[in-house]
Amino acid sequence: xxxxxxxxxxxxxxxxxxxxxxxxxxxxxxxxxxxxxxxxxxxxxxxxxxxxxxxxxxxxxxxxxxxxxxxxxxxxxxxxxxxxxxxxxxxxxxxxxxxxxxxxxxxxxxxxxxxxxxxxxxxxxxxxxxxxxxxxxxxxxxxxxxxxxxxxxxxxxxxxxxxxxxxxxxxxxxxxxxxxxxxxxxxxxxxxxx
Numbered sequence: 001x002x003x004x005x006x007x008x009x010x011x012x013x014x015x016x017x018x019x020x021x022x023x024x025x026x027x028x029x030x031x032x033x034x035x036x037x038x039x040x041x042x043x044x045x046x047x048x049x050x051x052x053x054x055x056x057x058x059x060x061x062x063x064x065x066x067x068x069x070x071x072x073x074x075x076x077x078x079x080x081x082x083x084x085x086x087x088x089x090x091x092x093x094x095x096x097x098x099x100x101x102x103x104x105x106x107x108x109x110x111x112x113x114x115x116x117x118x119x120x121x122x123x124x125x126x127x128x129x130x131x132x133x134x135x136x137x138x139x140x141x142x143x144x145x146x147x148x149x150x151x152x153x154x155x156x157x158x159x160x161x162x163x164x165x166x167x168x169x170x171x172x173x174x175x176x177x178x179x180x181x182x183x184x185x186x187x188x189x190x191x192x193x194x
Contacts, residue, residue: 053093053094053125054125055088055093056088056093056125056126058084058085058088058127059085060085060152060157061079061081061082061085061152063077063082063149063152063153067149068146068149071145071146071149072146074113074114076111076114076116076145077145077149078111078114078116078145078148078149079131080118080129080130080131081129082148082152083109083118083120083129083148084120084127084128084129085152085157086109086148086151086152086157086161087107087109087120087127087129087141088127089157089158089161090157090158090161090189090192090193091188091189091191091192092105092107092120092122092127092189093122093125093126093127094125094185094188094189095122095125095184095185095186095188095189096122096125096184096185097123097184098180098183098184099183103136104121104122104123105121105122105138105184105185105186106119106120106121106134106135106136106137106138107119107120107121107134107137107138107139107140107141108120108133108134108137108139108140108141109129109140109141109142109143110140110141110142110143111143111144111145111148112142112143112144113144113145113146114145116131117131117132117133117134118130118131118132119132119133119134119135119137137175137176138174138175138176138180138181138184138186139172139173139174139175139176139181139186139189140172140173140175141170141171141172141173142170142171142172142173143164143169143170143171144169147164147169147170150164151164158192161193162192162193162194165193172193
């Protein structure tokens with residue numbers, strides 16, 4: 001009789017251990033899934049599309065009706081301060097350089113009717129724009145002076161850029177590969193312009 005009770009206790013212990021192993025296995029699987037979600041979610045919000053970066057204040061440049069007349073007469077009116085304001089408004093301040101390199105995010109802006117080119121790079125979440133060709137640009141944005149005038153005349157610059165893009169008045173060309181664009185944070189600009 002003692003051996004039978006011993007056998008039952010031994011079988012009960014074995015079943016208990018098996019159940020315990022299954023429970024621990026399930027708990028570990030849930031923890032692993034949560035960790036994977038946390039890592040990829042954190043990578044998305046901190047690296048690919050950072051949302052915790054505050055937008056720097058850049059004063060909106062004013063364009064008058066006389067400057068619109070100058071644009072219509074074929075004169076160059078749009079300058080680097082206009083482009084800098086727009087790239088800041090579309091979210092360029094969220095861009096960052098590639099980790100482990102000194103390759104800053106670079107946007108080239110081309111004024112289609114005047115042929116003028118501007119380059120904007122982002123350093124410490126502040127866009128800086130100058131006149132001239134960009135070197136190693138990641139994207140190229142094209143639009144006419146009149147389109148830029150209309151965008152800057154709008155109360156909501158981001159909505160005006162979206163509308164101009166949807167109407168084909170603004171074109172965006174991706175130059176860098178998708179991996180580089182994602183690592184530098186261009187997804188935030190893409191999300192803003194959708």
